[in-house]
Amino acid sequence: MNQIKKSGFSTANQNDSLRDKNPSFNNGDNLLAQKIKQKKQKKLVDMEGFVTHNLSNGKFRLKLENGVEVIGHLSGKIRQNRIKIVVGDKVTVELSPYDLTKGRITYRHR
Numbered sequence: 001m002n003q004i005k006k007s008g009f010s011t012a013n014q015n016d017s018l019r020d021k022n023p024s025f026n027n028g029d030n031l032l033a034q035k036i037k038q039k040k041q042k043k044l045v046d047m048e049g050f051v052t053h054n055l056s057n058g059k060f061r062l063k064l065e066n067g068v069e070v071i072g073h074l075s076g077k078i079r080q081n082r083i084k085i086v087v088g089d090k091v092t093v094e095l096s097p098y099d100l101t102k103g104r105i106t107y108r109h110r
Contacts, residue, residue, distance in 0.1 A: 045100075046093070054087055062093060071101065074104075075106045077106075090109040092105070
């Protein structure tokens, strides 16, 4: 009774045959979790620095603890939570290994 028959074939049997032929059919959720982990494991460099200038559109000029000046923009979570950043604040910045002159401000220290 649980099986619905369409044109002589049961959908339950079709799904079973797909699972037998393709092992990834069973682990669809696991594959999605693996892809999410790969996206999260981007090669980013976390640095700490101070805000020196306030530029337009949520961008800031930052001086990192190693003396390098970079331009950083606000991350989405900081924008969503309306966290205010002013000149002189200590922040954590994620730098891309491809362009070390630009970064994303991910945390404002208290």
